[in-house]
Amino acid sequence: MSAPRTVDGPGFRIRFESLPGYLRAFVFDGTDSLAVSMAYWRMLGDECRATGATRLLVLEELQSTVDIADIHPLIEVMAEGGMASVRIAFVELLDDIAGSEYGEILCRERGITIRTFSGEDAARRWLLYGD
Incomplete structure (x- = not known):
């Protein structure tokens, strides 16, 4: 376990915390858009690689949401960022379930x-024990 640390991204912040068995990332303090989502998923991928995390809990608390039409390019960024090697639990804290x-x-x-x-x-x- 390590002390939480907060990093600034372009239009948002992420608080990272290494917990037993997984990396917790709280994305907050911003308004979601394709550019914001792409940036934070790149940062999440970088952090997973840097820490060796294979399980990631993402809590997103951003205003607004990414348009459905923009989801395909976002998934491409996630795939390119190596997210296929990470088990991800994504928590939508606001309204875009x-x-x-x-x-x-x-x-x-x-x-x-x-x-x-x-x-x-x-x-x-789910992240730690599965279905």
């Missing part, structure tokens, strides 16, 4: 193991 679930389907088609949740407890259980 439907868009996140659509993204989950596209991720799975690209070999990325991800599941969308509306709460952290269920996400953590």
